[in-house]
Structure formats: C-alpha cells, structure tokens
Amino acid sequence: MERIQVTVDGARHPLAKTCEELVRLVEEGIEYFNHHNRSAQRNGLTPDEYWSEAA
Numbered sequence: 822m823e824r825i826q827v828t829v830d831g832a833r834h835p836l837a838k839t840c841e842e843l844v845r846l847v848e849e850g851i852e853y854f855n856h857h858n859r860s861a862q863r864n865g866l867t868p869d870e871y872w873s874e875a876a
Contacts, residue, residue: 837843856869862872 836845837846854868856867859865859867866874
C-alpha cells in the first residue's frame with residue numbers, strides 16, 4: 822500500500838521511503854512546476870514559457 826500525503830491545497834503526494842525516492846520526487850516536482858504548472862498570474866503560461874517570453 823502506497824502512503825499518500827494530502828496537503829493543505831488538497832493535492833495528493835506520495836511519501837518517500839528512501840533518500841533516492843525523495844530526490845526523484847523533488848525532481849519530478851521541479852519538472853512539474855517549471856514546465857507543466859500554468860497560472861493565471863502568468864497569463865496562462867508555465868514559468869518556463871513566461872520567462873522565455875520575457876527574455
């Protein structure tokens with residue numbers, strides 16, 4: 822059974838059991854927030870798209 826942590830915003834995240842798994846989860850989180858997380862504050866762009874457009 823996989824342990825799941827539910828955060829304040831209701832998101833569900835697996836809990837790491839090893840240091841290697843923690844590193845992988847952090848890297849996946851960074852990938853998500855930089856390349857997949859669109860925001861109305863950035864006109865619907867991901868952070869990566871926003872900074873590319875600003876440059």
